[in-house]
Amino acid sequence: MSVMLSFQEVTKIYPGAEHFKAVDSLTFDLNEGEICTLVGPSGCGKTTAMKMINRLISMTSGKILVDGQNADRMDTIELRRSIGYVIQNIGLFPNMTIAENIAIVPRLKGWDAGKISEKVESLLEMVNLPAEEFMNRYPKELSGGQQQRIGVARGMAADPPIMLMDEPFGAIDPINREHLQNEFLRIQEKVRKTIVFVTHDIDEAIKMGDKICLLRNGKLVQFDNPEKLLTEPANDFVRDFVGGDRTLKRLNLLKVKNAMQTDPPLIRALESLQTAKGKLSELKTDHLIVVDENGRLLGTVDPAALGKTGDKVAEVVQATQAHIQASASLKDGLSEIFSHDLGFVIAVDDAQKVVGTLTEKDIKALLRK
Amino acid sequence: MEIAVCPSCQKEIPETTKFCSHCQAPILSVARKAISVWPWRDKIILFATLLVAIAFFQPWVPGSVLNEDVPLSAFRMLMSIGDLDIDFLESYNILRMALMVPLLIFLLFLLTYLRRSFQESIFLPLFLLIIVLSAFVPALVAWLGKLWGIAFGVILAVGIFAYFKNVMRTGRLGPTSHFILTLFLCFAIFLYQMDLAQSVYLKFETLHFTDTFGYWFTWLVITLLLVIIALSSLKRVEDFWLLVSAVILSLVGYRTFINPLFLSGPFAFFADNFSTVGEYTMTHIQMVAIAQVIAISTAVPIGIYITRNPTAANIVLYLTSIVITIPSIALFGFMMPILSTIDRHWDAVSGIGIGQVPAIIALALYSQLPIIRNTYIAIKNVDPSTIEAGRGMGMTRFQLLIQLQLPLAAPIIMAGVRTAVIMSIAIAAIAAYIGAGGLGLFVSEGLQMATNDSVIAGAISMSILAILADIVLQKAEDWLTPTGLKIVR
Ligand SMILES: Nc1ncnc2c1ncn2[C@@H]1O[C@H](COP(=O)(O)OP(=O)(O)O)[C@@H](O)[C@H]1O
Ligand SMILES: [Mg+2]
Numbered sequence: 001m002s003v004m005l006s007f008q009e010v011t012k013i014y015p016g017a018e019h020f021k022a023v024d025s026l027t028f029d030l031n032e033g034e035i036c037t038l039v040g041p042s043g044c045g046k047t048t049a050m051k052m053i054n055r056l057i058s059m060t061s062g063k064i065l066v067d068g069q070n071a072d073r074m075d076t077i078e079l080r081r082s083i084g085y086v087i088q089n090i091g092l093f094p095n096m097t098i099a100e101n102i103a104i105v106p107r108l109k110g111w112d113a114g115k116i117s118e119k120v121e122s123l124l125e126m127v128n129l130p131a132e133e134f135m136n137r138y139p140k141e142l143s144g145g146q147q148q149r150i151g152v153a154r155g156m157a158a159d160p161p162i163m164l165m166d167e168p169f170g171a172i173d174p175i176n177r178e179h180l181q182n183e184f185l186r187i188q189e190k191v192r193k194t195i196v197f198v199t200h201d202i203d204e205a206i207k208m209g210d211k212i213c214l215l216r217n218g219k220l221v222q223f224d225n226p227e228k229l230l231t232e233p234a235n236d237f238v239r240d241f242v243g244g245d246r247t248l249k250r251l252n253l254l255k256v257k258n259a260m261q262t263d264p265p266l267i268r269a270l271e272s273l274q275t276a277k278g279k280l281s282e283l284k285t286d287h288l289i290v291v292d293e294n295g296r297l298l299g300t301v302d303p304a305a306l307g308k309t310g311d312k313v314a315e316v317v318q319a320t321q322a323h324i325q326a327s328a329s330l331k332d333g334l335s336e337i338f339s340h341d342l343g344f345v346i347a348v349d350d351a352q353k354v355v356g357t358l359t360e361k362d363i364k365a366l367l368r369k
Numbered sequence: 370m371e372i373a374v375c376p377s378c379q380k381e382i383p384e385t386t387k388f389c390s391h392c393q394a395p396i397l398s399v400a401r402k403a404i405s406v407w408p409w410r411d412k413i414i415l416f417a418t419l420l421v422a423i424a425f426f427q428p429w430v431p432g433s434v435l436n437e438d439v440p441l442s443a444f445r446m447l448m449s450i451g452d453l454d455i456d457f458l459e460s461y462n463i464l465r466m467a468l469m470v471p472l473l474i475f476l477l478f479l480l481t482y483l484r485r486s487f488q489e490s491i492f493l494p495l496f497l498l499i500i501v502l503s504a505f506v507p508a509l510v511a512w513l514g515k516l517w518g519i520a521f522g523v524i525l526a527v528g529i530f531a532y533f534k535n536v537m538r539t540g541r542l543g544p545t546s547h548f549i550l551t552l553f554l555c556f557a558i559f560l561y562q563m564d565l566a567q568s569v570y571l572k573f574e575t576l577h578f579t580d581t582f583g584y585w586f587t588w589l590v591i592t593l594l595l596v597i598i599a600l601s602s603l604k605r606v607e608d609f610w611l612l613v614s615a616v617i618l619s620l621v622g623y624r625t626f627i628n629p630l631f632l633s634g635p636f637a638f639f640a641d642n643f644s645t646v647g648e649y650t651m652t653h654i655q656m657v658a659i660a661q662v663i664a665i666s667t668a669v670p671i672g673i674y675i676t677r678n679p680t681a682a683n684i685v686l687y688l689t690s691i692v693i694t695i696p697s698i699a700l701f702g703f704m705m706p707i708l709s710t711i712d713r714h715w716d717a718v719s720g721i722g723i724g725q726v727p728a729i730i731a732l733a734l735y736s737q738l739p740i741i742r743n744t745y746i747a748i749k750n751v752d753p754s755t756i757e758a759g760r761g762m763g764m765t766r767f768q769l770l771i772q773l774q775l776p777l778a779a780p781i782i783m784a785g786v787r788t789a790v791i792m793s794i795a796i797a798a799i800a801a802y803i804g805a806g807g808l809g810l811f812v813s814e815g816l817q818m819a820t821n822d823s824v825i826a827g828a829i830s831m832s833i834l835a836i837l838a839d840i841v842l843q844k845a846e847d848w849l850t851p852t853g854l855k856i857v858r
Contacts, residue, residue: 056761080763091758095776095851105762138853154762164761 003068004032004194005053005162010062012048012218022048024218025062030211032161033192037209039199041241045218046198050164053196054083066162081105084155084163084193088170090147092139098124098150099135105158123153126187145176152184156191166198181207202242206230206249214238226253247367251331256324259333259366260347260356264289269298269314276313277306289346290317295353297323297346323348326355330366333358646811646830653807653834656725656800657793660732664789668737669782672744673770682745689738697799700731705803728800735796736789743785747778776851783846790842794835798827808834 012023023045030036038046051057053064055076064071071079092101099120106116124131127149139147148168155163169177181204188195199205205212206226214221214229222234230246230253233239242249267276267288280288280303290298290313299317308316322340324333326347336345337360347356375382380391675682695703704727751774759769801809811827814820 051761054761056757077763077765080761082763085758085761087754087758087761089752089754091752091754093755093759093773094752094853095773096853104759104764108763108768138856140853140856 002032003029004034004066005030005036005196006063006065007049008063008065010049010052010064011060012045012052012057013060021060021218023052023059023215026215026218026220028211028213028220028223030194030196032194034210035188035195035197035208036211036213037197037199037205038213038215039202039205039209040215040221042200044215046200046215047166048218049215050166050196050198053162053164054080054085056080081109081158082160082162084158084160086151086155086163086165086168088167090139090144090151090171092147092150092154094139097136097138098129098142101139101150102154102157104154105160109158111158119157123157126156127153128183145172145180148172148180149183152187156193161194163193163195164198165195167200168197169204170199177204184208203249203252206253214241248331250367251334251363252329254330254366255326256328256330256333256347256358257326257356259330259362260326260358261362262356264346264354264357266291266295266354267301267313268293269312269317271313273306273310273313273316276301277303280306287342287344288313289354289357290314291354294351297348297352297354300342300346320346322346323354324358325350330363334360334363642826646826649806649808649810650830650834652805653794653797653809653831656728656797656805656807657732657790657838660729660736660793661786661790663729663733664736664740665786667733668740668785669744671737672741672782673748673774675741675745676748685741686745689741692734693738697731697735697796698802700734701727701800701803704731724803725800725805727803728797728805731800732793732796736793739785739788739792740782741785743788744778744782747781748774750781751777777854779849779851780846780854783842783849787839787842787846790838791835794831794838798831 006029007026010023010026011021013021026045026049028036038049040046048057052059053066053071055071059072066074066079066083093104096104099117102120102123103116106119111119120135121131124134129146129149134142134146134150139150142150148171152165152168155165169180172180185208197205197208199208205214206229209226211223212226212229213223216237222229222238224232224234227250229238230242230250233242233246239246265279265283265285265288267279267290269290269292276288287300287302289300292298297320298314299319301313301317305316305318310316320340320342322336322342322344323346324336326349333345333347337343337358344357344359346354347358349355373382374380375391378391382391671685675685692700708727708730755773755777756769759773764772797805797807798809798812801807801813808827808831811823811830815823815825815827
């Protein structure tokens with residue numbers, strides 16, 4: 001993987017505030033297609049660091065390489081047009097329609113009209129706002145969440161390889177924020193941009209970042225992936241900032257498939273009750289998971305059910321809600337475990353095929369590792 | 370449809386009919402309900418109508434006109450018009466006043482009825498046009514004989530035909546019927562004026578025709594219309610101005626109408642000096658317009674520039690505030706020697722030291738403050754995050770200015786221009802003293818010759834000009850405001 005963005009000993013001292021360094025010899029590399037969240041307490045220099053990339057703020061010393069080129073040597077206007085920019089206050093242009101807002105950078109770059117309108121439509125579709133309904137509306141006619149989606153779409157309009165986002169979901173209520181975050185990650189899955197994402201919210205940083213860059217008083221404290229940050233905090237400051245519940249936070253990060261047992265006690269629906277009973281005592285468990293020919297989940301059977309009169313397992317199977325996608329977070333998995341009295345949940349894949357089981361013990365084992 | 374029962378014949382009738390479809394008895398509950406949901410404006414108009422009707426029978430004119438000592442009502446005078454033993458002019462005015470009352474009542478009723486359709490129909494401007502045109506009818510009649518009468522007759526005949534056709538087809542009064550009714554109204558005015566013109570020409574040949582009833586009447590009708598339109602939608606600023614002008618005009622009309630001996634006065638002055646008023650108005654407008662073009666093309670760039678230079682901003686705003694405190698007479702006084710000196714060195718015969726050149730320069734100077742200040746404030750007030758977003762996406766300074774700052778600042782800049790224009794219209798009046806012409810001439814000449822009418826006429830025409838300019842500029846402001854900014858939520 002190639003390095004897309006590189007900070008090298010970047011320092012910023014604001015004129016008139018010479019006694020302190022807003023950003024202090026910041027050095028890190030960001031690979032192509034990764035999201036790097038810049039996080040830290042308020043005033044630690046996140047915004048400053050970010051704005052030096054597109055030179056809205058000039059650096060005092062150091063070097064920023066964008067795709068291997070020194071940003072300082074590039075034409076400012078060209079540089080900015082090649083970097084997507086999304087800010088906290090959204091900053092949509094109230095005098096322009098949604099379509100015009102999204103088309104800003106393509107227009108500045110002189111794309112032809114047909115290409116622009118195609119792009120606008122596909123971007124609106126991408127952020128889940130029907131084009132024909134929203135294109136000709138004005139920003140004031142949209143809700144905060146919708147506006148922020150337009151802000152993201154606008155940032156991506158000219159297909160910039162790099163995007164800068166300064167607390168993009170900061171002004172949105174928690175429920176909508178969660179929704180936008182998920183939506184954004186889904187989009188990122190497809191477009192794979194290199195993104196610098198500023199936030200003061202450690203949860204958001206952990207959720208959104210492939211890499212987390214934790215700053216304090218302008219200095220880099222730790223630059224790592226979220227898992228590392230949670231398991232191996234560099235010092236007490238990081239430990240504190242991440243919070244006492246960092247183990248629980250890891251639940252958010254880890255997936256069911258990381259922890260589950262991959263040899264579930266399966267039984268085909270067409271097997272006889274006799275076989276099922278045999279299997280039950282052989283495996284020494286309380287439940288068997290019933291699947292169809294293709295391995296898809298049908299339900300469970302327990303000794304009581306097997307005691308009923310019948311011929312085939314299919315006749316006594318009990319449907320169950322205790323299942324979860326293997327790609328879901330461990331937090332959701334744990335929540336499922338607690339909400340059913342089965343003692344475990346069944347992990348399934350996209351096609352509802354049973355791929356494993358998850359118990360509290362499995363989770364504990366993983367977290368201790 | 371809901372069904373009710375007629376109280377007199379006990380048969381079933383539709384709930385909303387005001388008269389029983391079987392026995393024709395009035396259905397009082399329906400009528401009462403209709404009154405209770407009457408819009409308040411209609412009630413006001415009805416009230417005004419009642420007042421006028423009372424005034425018709427109320428004795429209030431000094432009886433000396435009829436060589437009696439008791440005051441007389443309009444009604445009484447109308448009745449005894451044959452016994453009048455008075456001077457021509459006086460009897461003419463009594464006739465005018467007395468006949469005005471019943472006509473006014475008729476008009477008020479008709480307008481009440483038409484109010485709603487006036488608001489929406491395209492016939493309103495047409496109606497106004499016809500009324501204005503009909504003001505000249507007395508003159509036209511004198512010139513063209515019966516031609517106009519025939520033309521109106523034809524229009525009327527076509528109208529009546531269309532009206533009946535329409536009512537028979539739809540069973541209700543639609544826009545066409547309103548149009549027809551409007552035509553009726555115009556025709557009534559026309560007839561009345563023709564009649565009056567004849568009486569004026571035949572009996573009182575000594576009268577100048579511009580002082581005929583037609584002029585007064587036109588004023589009144591327009592006033593009424595303005596009041597009604599304004600009252601019916603008092604939501605916008607223009608309507609407020611309409612209302613104000615309506616009230617002013619009504620007051621003038623009232624004075625004319627109440628005092629039967631009011632033969633002279635500012636509006637008589639207007640009528641007598643019609644072409645001069647037009648000429649002076651044009652000069653006035655021309656002066657203000659040129660000054661504004663100069664002011665806008667200097668003040669807006671200056672305003673933009675000082676948003677980028679705080680020191681310059683302080684100096685410029687300070688200087689322009691000083692300029693605006695200089696009395697206009699003094700500024701004109703300054704300018705004359707300066708310009709004359711230039712004149713002497715450059716082209717001795719151009720005579721720019723006096724007249725329109727110093728006036729325009731002074732107006733342009735006075736206009737700097739409101740426009741510079743509004744431009745400065747407007748651009749400073751554009752949401753910083755909007756600008757930052759623009760900058761971050763790679764807009765150049767010029768693109769930021771053209772695509773964001775100016776459109777977003779446009780409404781406030783225009784408000785400054787509006788202030789400047791209104792102010793200039795007033796200040797330009799003083800320019801008459803340095804030979805620049807314009808409506809100020811009426812005032813200065815009037816003061817010199819102690820002709821009150823001239824002074825008042827000048828003042829009134831400048832106010833009207835200012836009001837009209839305000840309305841036009843308000844429209845321009847509206848037009849320049851980006852659609853996206855007009856949305857309220
Ligand atoms: N224009 C400026 N002039 C002087 N100091 C500034 C300026 N902008 C930011 N700072 C200071 O620099 C530090 C970092 O600011 P910033 O990058 O905005 O922090 P963050 O985005 O992490 O909250 C803060 O202490 C702030 O007070
Ligand atoms: Mg910040």
